[in-house]
Amino acid sequence: MTYITKPKFHHPGLQTNALGFTRRDYEGKVSTLCAGCGHDSISAAIIQSCFELDVEPHKLAKLSGIGCSSKTPDYFVGAAHGFNTVHGRMPSVLTGANLANRGLIYLGVSGDGDSASIGLGQFAHAVRRGVDMAYIVENNGVYGLTKGQFSATADQGSKSKKGVINHDSPIDLVGLALQLGATYVARSFSGDKEQLVPLIKGAIRHKGAAIIDCLSPCVAFNNHAGSTKSFDYVREHNEAVNRMDVIPARSPITARYEPGTVTDVTQHDGSVLRLRKIHADYDPNDRAGAMAFLHARQAAGEIVTGLLYVDPQADDLHGYLGTVQRPLNGLTDRELTPGAAALDGINASLR
Amino acid sequence: MSLESPEGLERGGGLTAVNDFVVKFANVNGSGSASANGMFAKSILRMGVPLAARNIFPSNIQGLPTWYEVRISEAGHLGRRGGVDLMVAMNPQTWDKDVAEIEPGGYLFYDSTKPLPPSKFRDDVTTIGVPLTAITNQAYSDPRQRQLFKNIIYVGALGELLGIEMAVFETLIGEQFATKAKLIPANVAALHMGRDYVREYLKPLGLQVRRADKVGNRIFVEGNNAAALGAVYGGATVCAWYPITPSTSVAEGFTDWCQKFRTDPDGNARYAIVQAEDEIASIGMVVGAGWNGARAFTCTSGPGISLMQEFIGLSYFAEIPAVIFDVQRGGPSTGMPTRTQQSDILLAAYASHGDTKHVLLFPEDPRECFEFGALAFDLADRLQTTIFVMLDLDIGMNDWLCEPFAWDDAKVLDRGKIMTHDELEAGRDFGRYLDVDGDGIPYRTLPGVHPSKGGYFTRGTSRDRYARYSEEGAVYVDNMERLLRKFDTAKSLVPAPITHAAKKKTGFGVLYFGSTSPAMNEALEALEARGLHVDAMRLRGFPFAGEVFDFIAQHELVFVVEQNRDAQLRTLLMNEGGVDPAKMVKVLNYDGAPITARFIVGQITALMDSPHIASSNQLAK
Numbered sequence: 025m026t027y028i029t030k031p032k033f034h035h036p037g038l039q040t041n042a043l044g045f046t047r048r049d050y051e052g053k054v055s056t057l058c059a060g061c062g063h064d065s066i067s068a069a070i071i072q073s074c075f076e077l078d079v080e081p082h083k084l085a086k087l088s089g090i091g092c093s094s095k096t097p098d099y100f101v102g103a104a105h106g107f108n109t110v111h112g113r114m115p116s117v118l119t120g121a122n123l124a125n126r127g128l129i130y131l132g133v134s135g136d137g138d139s140a141s142i143g144l145g146q147f148a149h150a151v152r153r154g155v156d157m158a159y160i161v162e163n164n165g166v167y168g169l170t171k172g173q174f175s176a177t178a179d180q181g182s183k184s185k186k187g188v189i190n191h192d193s194p195i196d197l198v199g200l201a202l203q204l205g206a207t208y209v210a211r212s213f214s215g216d217k218e219q220l221v222p223l224i225k226g227a228i229r230h231k232g233a234a235i236i237d238c239l240s241p242c243v244a245f246n247n248h249a250g251s252t253k254s255f256d257y258v259r260e261h262n263e264a265v266n267r268m269d270v271i272p273a274r275s276p277i278t279a280r281y282e283p284g285t286v287t288d289v290t291q292h293d294g295s296v297l298r299l300r301k302i303h304a305d306y307d308p309n310d311r312a313g314a315m316a317f318l319h320a321r322q323a324a325g326e327i328v329t330g331l332l333y334v335d336p337q338a339d340d341l342h343g344y345l346g347t348v349q350r351p352l353n354g355l356t357d358r359e360l361t362p363g364a365a366a367l368d369g370i371n372a373s374l375r
Numbered sequence: 376m377s378l379e380s381p382e383g384l385e386r387g388g389g390l391t392a393v394n395d396f397v398v399k400f401a402n403v404n405g406s407g408s409a410s411a412n413g414m415f416a417k418s419i420l421r422m423g424v425p426l427a428a429r430n431i432f433p434s435n436i437q438g439l440p441t442w443y444e445v446r447i448s449e450a451g452h453l454g455r456r457g458g459v460d461l462m463v464a465m466n467p468q469t470w471d472k473d474v475a476e477i478e479p480g481g482y483l484f485y486d487s488t489k490p491l492p493p494s495k496f497r498d499d500v501t502t503i504g505v506p507l508t509a510i511t512n513q514a515y516s517d518p519r520q521r522q523l524f525k526n527i528i529y530v531g532a533l534g535e536l537l538g539i540e541m542a543v544f545e546t547l548i549g550e551q552f553a554t555k556a557k558l559i560p561a562n563v564a565a566l567h568m569g570r571d572y573v574r575e576y577l578k579p580l581g582l583q584v585r586r587a588d589k590v591g592n593r594i595f596v597e598g599n600n601a602a603a604l605g606a607v608y609g610g611a612t613v614c615a616w617y618p619i620t621p622s623t624s625v626a627e628g629f630t631d632w633c634q635k636f637r638t639d640p641d642g643n644a645r646y647a648i649v650q651a652e653d654e655i656a657s658i659g660m661v662v663g664a665g666w667n668g669a670r671a672f673t674c675t676s677g678p679g680i681s682l683m684q685e686f687i688g689l690s691y692f693a694e695i696p697a698v699i700f701d702v703q704r705g706g707p708s709t710g711m712p713t714r715t716q717q718s719d720i721l722l723a724a725y726a727s728h729g730d731t732k733h734v735l736l737f738p739e740d741p742r743e744c745f746e747f748g749a750l751a752f753d754l755a756d757r758l759q760t761t762i763f764v765m766l767d768l769d770i771g772m773n774d775w776l777c778e779p780f781a782w783d784d785a786k787v788l789d790r791g792k793i794m795t796h797d798e799l800e801a802g803r804d805f806g807r808y809l810d811v812d813g814d815g816i817p818y819r820t821l822p823g824v825h826p827s828k829g830g831y832f833t834r835g836t837s838r839d840r841y842a843r844y845s846e847e848g849a850v851y852v853d854n855m856e857r858l859l860r861k862f863d864t865a866k867s868l869v870p871a872p873i874t875h876a877a878k879k880k881t882g883f884g885v886l887y888f889g890s891t892s893p894a895m896n897e898a899l900e901a902l903e904a905r906g907l908h909v910d911a912m913r914l915r916g917f918p919f920a921g922e923v924f925d926f927i928a929q930h931e932l933v934f935v936v937e938q939n940r941d942a943q944l945r946t947l948l949m950n951e952g953g954v955d956p957a958k959m960v961k962v963l964n965y966d967g968a969p970i971t972a973r974f975i976v977g978q979i980t981a982l983m984d985s986p987h988i989a990s991s992n993q994l995a996k
Binding site: 080081082083085087097098102103104105106107108109110113115116117118119120121122123124125127128145146148149153341342345346347348349352353354355357359360361362363364366367370371374375 | 420592593594595596604607608609610612613615636637639642643644645646647648649651652653655656657658659660661662663664665666667668669670671685686689779780781782783784786787788820821822823824825826827830831832833834835836844
């Protein structure tokens with residue numbers, strides 16, 4: 025499918041955000057994915073999140089790997105620069121881009137083949153480094169573009185459309201992210217926009233590596249009986265630990281839930297993650313507890329969703345490297361080149 | 376054996392030479408010999424005598440043999456000569472091989488503490504025994520001190536045997552321990568122990584270092600360190616790398632230089648260095664940073680380039696600046712990790728799948744490593760593609776005597792064609808892959824430039840001039856042809872070749888590049904001295920400028936001298952210039968040791984005498 029121009033039509037009554045942009049200003053080109061694809065719902069959630077957070081469209085950098093999911097950055101926030109990199113290597117490209125200019129928001133979009141199979145190493149190391157990014161894995165357990173092979177997140181015993189049973193153990197990216205030190209870890213479902221939008225907003229506002237594993241059924245190759253990543257299966261087994269709202273620092277905090285069911289988590293930038301707990305005993309600031317909870321529920325056949333862990337005061341790679349606040353790509357010649365006099369000194373020391 | 380019964384100067388007549396001989400140190404890796412050997416080399420430079428020093432070392436941390444070869448040459452011949460006049464045999468493991476390597480009439484310096492059977496020596500080699508272990512054991516009780524000072528003691532002894540001024544060593548020790556002054560007396564004392572033993576029991580050798588004035592203001596530095604400094608001057612801010620011999624010291628050097636020159640008063644860094652998880656991630660980070668407008672590089676060797684292929688293709692096709700320092704080593708596969716070769720030429724020139732071509736720079740010494748190291752970033756931004764700086768282990772990991780680094784403060788870094796916010800705001804047409812100027816180089820925008828204009832989607836898939844996805848054949852071909860035009864533009868931007876004309880008009884030419892330079896310079900002199908005239912051209916960059924093919928056309932026969940098995944440069948010349956293979960004769964050294972003038976002269980003279988060339992031999996005379 026080739027490029028399609030989307031008519032730019034604004035209804036005069038469209039709601040605008042604080043920057044004067046409408047939701048349509050955050051849209052991109054028309055999706056070329058299959059009708060009903062979960063990934064398009066995630067794109068819509070990203071659009072909604074950026075609109076609600078008043079993100080300047082051009083201050084977003086969208087990076088992806090290769091695959092169905094990785095095509096999607098063309099379908100949202102069209103004014104932003106996007107980079108469809110190579111298969112499984114988006115994390116390193118995003119890391120380099122982030123090093124070059126710390127002043128932008130970095131959104132990584134990937135799939136389960138891209139992040140859990142070919143790109144598992146890069147996924148792990150970008151998380152370890154604490155790259156400041158919102159990293160969304162659009163997880164459907166299947167290779168769509170090559171027509172239905174299992175990916176590494178496919179559950180053991182899951183059946184492919186062709187009837188093949190998967191015998192390999194699945195890779196759980198949420199469990200991995202927790203173990204590798206991600207400072208914001210969430211799982212959601214493309215069919216649950218109410219849960220997903222706040223999680224994306226929280227990830228964007230988070231400083232450090234924010235990972236969202238978003239189950240996103242493949243309508244073409246993984247939505248049949250026997251699949252554990254189908255719409256029906258995920259709806260039946262979804263076990264949300266919490267529901268979240270993101271309240272930017274400048275907004276007054278008004279709505280109050282019943283005491284004992286709400287936790288407010290203030291992030292480094294002052295924004296508040298308001299968690300309405302469904303599991304009353306769930307503590308999203310306890311990494312070890314989150315891992316134990318996740319494993320226990322997984323063993324019980326449940327897919328745990330929600331904000332599973334957050335370290336609201338986390339630092340990022342720039343903090344660890346001690347880089348200057350100004351973007352490295354904006355430094356002047358004078359700030360970069362030591363000059364001839366310094367070189368004379370170097371020459372003298374080499375004789 | 377006791378200190379009082381030295382075994383010295385017992386055999387042989389002994390070579391005589393002043394400021395023109397080769398000393399080789401045979402040591403054990405990890406024994407602390409490197410700094411002592413380095414001091415020995417530097418003392419000769421301070422005497423005003425040029426030298427070339429080369430480490431020959433194993434892929435090992437401790438225990439295996441390592442050598443340090445010093446060629447002293449007042450005439451300024453800085454290639455490896457071949458052969459050894461004085462062997463400093465400090466490693467029993469390699470004794471037999473080391474002794475066998477000495478030129479007839481040469482000298483063998485060894486630790487004579489334990490007597491060795493006569494069969495271990497050669498009749499045509501003068502033996503100089505100094506009981507180093509006995510001396511150190513008498514002077515020191517701490518095993519570590521014994522080890523370290525033994526090295527200084529042999530330097531003192533050698534200095535006295537070769538006529539090197541002790542004051543020069545003392546100055547060097549003072550400089551080396553400037554910040555740890557209390558170590559100076561102990562080191563000087565050890566130096567004197569060696570000197571005093573020689574004064575008492577031995578006599579100077581036939582090989583002598585005599586003060587001269589042939590070093591001038593030249594500097595003595597490793598190519599990797601020079602390349603790293605070039606990256607600093609070239610404005611690199613992002614370095615992503617993965618450790619691999621022999622390139623690791625590029626990243627380490629960059630770190631050191633940045634800490635010195637790129638640290639704000641508040642301690643913040645105007646650079647970012649990431650040791651990546653592998654070479655793929657390294658180049659991925661470089662591509663990401665380059666896409667986002669920072670000058671970024673990685674440093675690696677052949678195995679790393681193999682791993683980076685996919686990203687190099689992306690950089691070529693999506694047109695993203697990147698710089699790769701490839702410090703070449705012996706391949707293929709793991710090959711000879713600690714030996715030198717020029718065997719990544721084709722790998723780099725045509726890296727990645729599909730039709731690609733990449734810009735290569737070939738520095739001949741550390742001075743050019745610095746110059747090209749800085750230039751590479753301008754070229755990467757100007758051409759929006761990957762630029763390879765092709766070092767090798769010989770240049771990269773050895774200190775070379777070379778002209779000092781130079782920098783013009785009036786120079787402005789060339790950031791290439793970047794469309795600004797104001798240009799976009801003014802309504803300038805932006806097509807990411809639009810050839811506005813006819814040089815094949817499009818304009819790019821950087822992420823975050825403008826709220827509504829200039830944004831585009833970068834991808835490795837085919838697209839039209841406005842960066843819109845397209846699989847139309849004509850659109851694809853249009854883009855591929857523009858990439859060729861861009862590559863054509865690169866011809867005038869890479870450093871031009873340098874020609875050295877023979878004293879007489881000749882039908883013979885020779886092409887060479889990179890670390891072959893010092894050996895070639897010496898070989899040309901030697902050939903000229905034999906009345907064999909050969910015009911020479913040193914290639915400094917790829918794509919090849921037209922004058923390279925003119926040079927080939929102007930000669931009946933051209934020798935192509937390279938340090939690989941398959942004559943990769945020759946293949947590249949054939950492929951890019953349609954040169955008749957019969958016109959280009961291979962001269963190939965690829966055993967892992969740096970090429971020598973002896974080898975080049977031997978090969979070229981033998982080839983000239985060979986039946987198929989002999990008919991045109993008179994061309995050279």
